[in-house]
Amino acid sequence: MPGSRLRYRLHEAIGKPGDWSLSWSLADDVTFGTCCGFCGQERQRVTYEVERDAQSLWICQRCVGRYDLGGAIDGVRLNPQAIRAQLHGLTARLKQQTCRDVISQCLGATDDPTILEVALHFDRNLQLSPSYAASLFSVMMTLPKPIDRRIFEIQTRSKAHQSEFGELDHASRSLVWLALTPQQQRRLTGLGFAPRMRARIAANRSSNGQISVTI
Ligand SMILES: [Zn+2]
Numbered sequence: 728m729p730g731s732r733l734r735y736r737l738h739e740a741i742g743k744p745g746d747w748s749l750s751w752s753l754a755d756d757v758t759f760g761t762c763c764g765f766c767g768q769e770r771q772r773v774t775y776e777v778e779r780d781a782q783s784l785w786i787c788q789r790c791v792g793r794y795d796l797g798g799a800i801d802g803v804r805l806n807p808q809a810i811r812a813q814l815h816g817l818t819a820r821l822k823q824q825t826c827r828d829v830i831s832q833c834l835g836a837t838d839d840p841t842i843l844e845v846a847l848h849f850d851r852n853l854q855l856s857p858s859y860a861a862s863l864f865s866v867m868m869t870l871p872k873p874i875d876r877r878i879f880e881i882q883t884r885s886k887a888h889q890s891e892f893g894e895l896d897h898a899s900r901s902l903v904w905l906a907l908t909p910q911q912q913r914r915l916t917g918l919g920f921a922p923r924m925r926a927r928i929a930a931n932r933s934s935n936g937q938i939s940v941t942i
Contacts, residue, residue, distance in 0.1 A: 745794065747777040768787055768789070792811075833867055837866045841859070897922055
């Protein structure tokens with residue numbers, strides 16, 4: 728609903744968020760399948776462990792930003808600014824490590840030399856170009872465990888990368904499309920580069936709230 732904001736009410740058992748402290752353990756769910764232990768939001772990727780006495784919960788990025796949680800390093804309590812900086816660094820490192828792990832799994836699953844180029848490109852840019860994304864995703868989909876393509880950021884800001892996307896064949900554009908943010912999708916749609924499956928995504932999204940596309 729336009730103008731309405733989701734209100735997050737914490738379960739009574741959680742009590743005061745400030746009584747919980749970060750353990751500095753993070754988890755990266757490459758299927759976006761984790762539920763936040765504070766607000767109950769589903770489909771989370773990175774979650775953070777918080778502890779209170781003997782209890783521990785895994786909570787989402789929004790809750791970590793919303794509440795003043797405790798956090799200490801070597802017994803010294805950090806102020807909220809230092810906590811944010813610490814979490815920012817840990818989150819970025821974890822996400823990069825996850826992407827590197829997935830790329831090395833793909834390297835092990837194919838003889839295609841392009842994937843080696845993908846690995847070098849990711850090391851330099853921490854993002855994938857549209858054409859490297861298409862190459863990687865085609866191998867990634869053959870891996871035994873499902874991995875959501877949105878764990879990778881795709882470069883679409885420059886004209887060169889936008890054209891690169893537009894020049895991909897239909898199957899490759901479809902592969903990359905679901906890794907793009909809604910904003911990226913809108914921009915590429917404006918350029919006439921959207922793959923034809925868009926109508927089907929919209930239909931599936933409205934019927935069950937989830938996007939499922941078969942290519
Ligand atoms: Zn939450």
